[in-house]
Amino acid sequence: xxxxxxxxxxxxxxxxxxxxxxxxxxxxxxxxxxxxxxxxxxxxxxxxxxxxxxxxxxxxxxxxxxxxxxxxxxxxxxxxxxxxxxxxxxxxxxxxxxxxxxxxxxxxxxxxxxxxxxxxxxxxxxxxxxxxxxxxxxxxxxxxxxxxxxxxxxxxxxxxxxxxxxxxxxxxxxxxxxxxxxxxxxxxxxxxxxxxxxxxxxxxxxxxxxxxx
Numbered sequence: 444x445x446x447x448x449x450x451x452x453x454x455x456x457x458x459x460x461x462x463x464x465x466x467x468x469x470x471x472x473x474x475x476x477x478x479x480x481x482x483x484x485x486x487x488x489x490x491x492x493x494x495x496x497x498x499x500x501x502x503x504x505x506x507x508x509x510x511x512x513x514x515x516x517x518x519x520x521x522x523x524x525x526x527x528x529x530x531x532x533x534x535x536x537x538x539x540x541x542x543x544x545x546x547x548x549x550x551x552x553x554x555x556x557x558x559x560x561x562x563x564x565x566x567x568x569x570x571x572x573x574x575x576x577x578x579x580x581x582x583x584x585x586x587x588x589x590x591x592x593x594x595x596x597x598x599x600x601x602x603x604x605x606x607x608x609x610x611x612x613x614x615x616x617x618x619x620x621x622x623x624x625x626x627x628x629x630x631x632x633x634x635x636x637x638x639x640x641x642x643x644x645x646x647x648x649x650x651x652x653x654x655x656x
Contacts, residue, residue, distance in 0.1 A: 446628050447546040450562055453624030454541060456617050457569050461534050463614020464576055468527045471497045471507060472605030474587050492607060493524045519586050526579035527611070534572030534618050541565025541625045562625050569622025576615035580608055 471492030490497040497507040510516060542548060544561025584604065591601050 446559075449624050450541075450545045450628045451547065453566065453621040453628065454538070454545065455621070456624065457534065457538055457541070457621030460573065460614045460617030460619075460621060461531065461538065463610050463617060464527070464531050464534065465614075467607045467609075467611030467614055468493060468531065470605075470607035470610065471495050472607040473583060474602040474608070475605040476599075477591065477601045477603040489602075490605060491602065492605075493520065493527065519582065523579045523583045526575050526582075530572045530575035530579065530615070530618075532572075533575065534569055537565045537568030537570075537572055537622065539565070540568055559628065562628055566622045566625025566628070570619055570626060573615045573618035573622055576611060576618065580612045580615060584608060 471490045471494070473492045474490070476489040487501070488499040490499065495507045495509045497505055499505050513521065541562050542565070544558045544563070544565055546555070546558065587602055587604060590596050591603065
């Protein structure tokens with residue numbers, strides 16, 4: 444019963460994590476304009492994401508533009524997009540595999556050991572997908588920090604972290620946590636003792652004494 448509860452908890456954590464990854468990948472607020480120096484008072488706030496850049500004006504209008512060409516993007520942004528897409532696809536596949544091996548489902552027959560191994564495989568796949576997303580977010584964050592502290596970067600072009608990268612980070616961590624729970628839910632094999640039990644050793648061999656007259 445406890446093993447089934449761990450599987451359910453890991454499944455729902457991974458599901459929430461995948462939803463967070465999808466939302467974080469779509470949103471354009473991966474980095475936002477930093478208000479430092481002479482850039483404190485401004486009428487336009489700039490946001491940049493993986494797929495588009497947006498400008499939020501003080502009047503409340505939001506204008507977004509999708510990136511025209513993939514080849515014009517930085518190699519780091521292309522790699523981040525690729526890792527996030529791979530992480531989402533792998534996580535969805537791992538969630539499907541884990542669902543087949545959970546105890547509360549009727550897939551893959553009634554063999555409990557086989558179902559547990561399938562659930563463990565799905566958990567490992569979820570771990571791989573979550574780690575891909577963590578690497579993508581960390582790489583993007585490293586580039587933002589490096590550009591922010593670069594003295595040659597103009598003040599009006601410096602950016603800081605936006606809300607989307609934190610959503611993607613949280614989703615990837617939940618994905619990894621849920622995958623770890625599913626991977627750890629495989630039951631251990633019962634160890635067979637190499638030594639005979641005390642009762643059988645005490646009983647000894649059957650008596651072969653004969654009565655003589």
